Amino acid sequence: MANDDTHQAPPEDGGQGIPAPSGAANLIDTDYVIGQDNIKSSKFGIDFDLHGKVFTFSALVILIFVVLTLALPDQMGPLFAGAKGWLTNNLSWVFLLAANIFVILTVALIFTPLGKVRLGGADAKPDFSYAGWFAMLFAAGMGIGLMFYGVSEPMTHFGTSVNGGSWAPLAGAEGDTDGAIRLSMASTIYHWGLHPWGTYAVVALALALFSYNKGLPLTMRSIFYPVLGERIWGWPGHVIDILAVFATLFGLATSLGLGATQASAGLEYLFGIPNNNVTMVLLILGITIVALGSVVAGVDKGVQRLSQLNMTLAFLLLFFVIGVGPTLAIATGFFDNLLAYFQELPALSMPFGRDDSNFVGGWTAFYWAWWISWSPFVGMFIARVSRGRSVREFLIAVLLVPMLVSVLWMTAFGSTAIDQLLAGFEGARDAANELQLFEMLGQLPLSAVTSFVGIVLVLVFFITSSDSGSLVIDSITAGGKVDAPKPQRIFWALIEGFIAIALLLGGGLEALQAAVLTTGLPFALILLVGCYSIVKGLMSEPRG
Amino acid sequence: MFQHIMVPVDLAHMDTLEPALGVVADMARHYDANITYVGITTGTPSSVARTPGEYEQKLEAFAQQRHSVHGRPVTAKVYQSPDPIANMDDLLVDAVDDTNADLVIMATHLPRSLDAIIPANGDKVAARTSSSIFLVRAPQDK
Structure with a gap:
């Protein structure tokens, strides 16, 4: 089973063998040379350097899915939707249980001596400042979702909680307004708090550890080394990487398509710009062009700067809502909601014996499948920018800080919207999902400005997802190389935009999004292996 | 004329480097110059x-x-970057400053249509430093 043939790296004195990354670390002894299965050429003046099998089969699988979804929309749509429904309803316990394990492990690691291990070796220095690093973590992780669900989710849970029933979290608090507010905020924060970030943290930590400290390539297959050993270089590894490319590309393309639909609705609401296919295609093209510029400029000058711009705008909007909204209620609500979240956490995360089955299947398991299917992309990107951080520092930044930001964000946007509803404004509650944020902002001063900032934020969050996603896919299909030729990353950014446009015009965005969700199941199992690998990998690392 | 030659080296593509290395040896011997070989690597394997x-x-x-080939004094300098492909130009410009090189000799490819979008590194370095830049074409491009 487990492969134990690691060796203590010799000191950096020119001795035999491979020197440690930066200071003491424990490299895995393998003969595999990164890129040995790659195909390299510079035909037509365009350089490329690709993993033959992973690239070819990923491209084929992607092509087949797009063609099938476009050619047989009536068959494929219900098939994917059925598979998604079956998974989230019948196997919700798998998702809940797995996500609980991710959270318990990642929180526990913060407090154990293993938290002292440094990614990249004991003397490694971080590549990015705290501000740049955190902005990138957050923008890749969930930025866009907070824009759409910050108002929508607390309002929905509040509505179901007041009425009670199996769609209400923990069967609701029928007729009890204060109880319903408390439950709605606790369950929203539950979906945006420790569990999603714990999921990302498992993938990111496993990849960072096995790449920076163990010397394996930065691709999903490396997580499996403690279990599969040298077999990860063969088909078992190829399949894991192909699955990661599939989930990342379709996750991004479908989000891009659905996001364009929502942004277009927002533009019509704000400026009266016609909400049609032309607007949506132009939006996708615009996002893709800026994302192209960003991938060419690279992680430091492209992704990092856009993420920082996004964070600045997001915090300005957040503080504006706190300032002009019910400030005192938000301030006290922050602590009340945090407390309610921790009090309800055991009940909300219980995988068995629930009497709110629709809430568990339709909300929690759906979210968990979504976070898990996104975890290869987000986790890999987080790993890429986290060299030089200690495990403890890493987990605090990837787990605890985003959780607190989510609590503040959901409290500010959700409480304000619920406050408006209780004061008699029903516009936000009755609006379509994508417009609820703008309806809520419409009740506050300077709504033309804040709504515009909201639209810009939505678009830039899409750009930062698109560019970091292209870098991730490029690296996986290049066999773990992060220094593959530039045209490859351009290729992936373009493909993402084209697939989004094809599915938008031809139909099938929702069908493919359902297909992406079904990858949540295999990845849940992959991530459980990741948990084992993390512990095993950290145990063999020098601490200090 | 030249006292310090900087030579960017891509250890992954030694084949394309060969003609430039010959020029470096000749120039260094001719001018009695020191040489710094500069490499850029990732933090990942x-x-x-x-x-x-x-x-x-x-x-x-x-x-x-x-x-051992040319007999001139050599040093090696490594820059590490999370995205070396995108940061190459900036790092090479920094390296010219850091090494105080008055001549940079680097391998390059023939002009191609893609240069309009992704200019050759030599172009960028020449545009942004005051040192002399000597670009050497790889023989298979001729």
């Missing part, structure tokens, strides 16, 4: 080295091997 430390060792060994 790459095809050349599994750790930045291993990359440094390999570049140092390469520099010493070149010293």
